[in-house]
Amino acid sequence: MSVAIIGPEAEARLDWLGLCDAIAAGHTRPRAEIADSFLYRGADTLLSRAAWIDGLGQLVKTATIFPGNAALGKPAVNGSAALYSDTDGTLAAIVDFHLLTKWKTAGDSLCAARMLARKNSETILIVGAGTVAASLREAYGALFPAARFAVWNRSREGAERLAARFPGMDVADDLEGAVRSADIITCATMATDPVIKGAWLRPGQHLDLIGAYRPDMREADDAALTRARIFVDSRATTIGHIGELKIPLAHRVIAEGDVLADYYDLESGTFARQSEDEITLFKNGGGAHLDLMTARYILDRVG
16 A cells, blocks of 8 residues: 655645635535544644545544644644545545645635635735735735735734745734725634724625634624625534634524525535625635545645
8 A cells, every 4th residue: 555645845736726626626526524523721722623525535634723832933733634545445645734734724715715805806914924824925826916915913023024925015003904905804813802893894805714713713803794795615614613603693693594605505606706895704614624625636736
């Protein structure tokens, strides 16, 4: 049995728009079977996700999320990922966790932006300046190569470090002003309380929410959800699990019917912007089925 060991060097063979095509194609297959488990110790999380898609195979990915690592100069998120053969269940590949997570997370949001953001979007604001923010700059730059980028972070020093990596990226000091002036706002923070206020939004914007992954976390307030048309990557991994939707649902701010579509609705045409003036909101939940689609894409490109 030959098992592919795929490390970060595989990145040179990948491209963001190709990944979006692979994710779209993956959602034309039978619906994924998904199982998640969460274990907590204070602010630390052990997250294990498994997925099985007929025709693509199975994947198990385990992530450890230790927010305190940042102060120690270590990655806050670590883990492992194993991809199994669809035909006989044997181990097909071990994929570098950070490579897979980078491309799955940013690729997930990029797929939504390709459908929901205005095609003529010129200004993109990244909220947060961590590891995910850098991958968002790469991914959105592939779809909007002429766009101007800005970054806001609670620590200006962090924003400046990110901006230094990407010539031409601006550092925003005023979050409200930066949100109001952006065509696309992509948010990747560890916030538990909302940092994006719906009162700041204007017609035609696209809001991409990535950071919240626990039931007690959210990045946008109630007004943002009620002003926008809401989309998710998967109803099964967001609505009942992540505070971004779980909290306003519990308080009856929104109803489940307000989540208009997920990626399994791509072929029906409901996962789409309807007008230039509407505000679209996408919650990136990043389920294991997306890790599976991304891992398969990576293995196919390497092979």
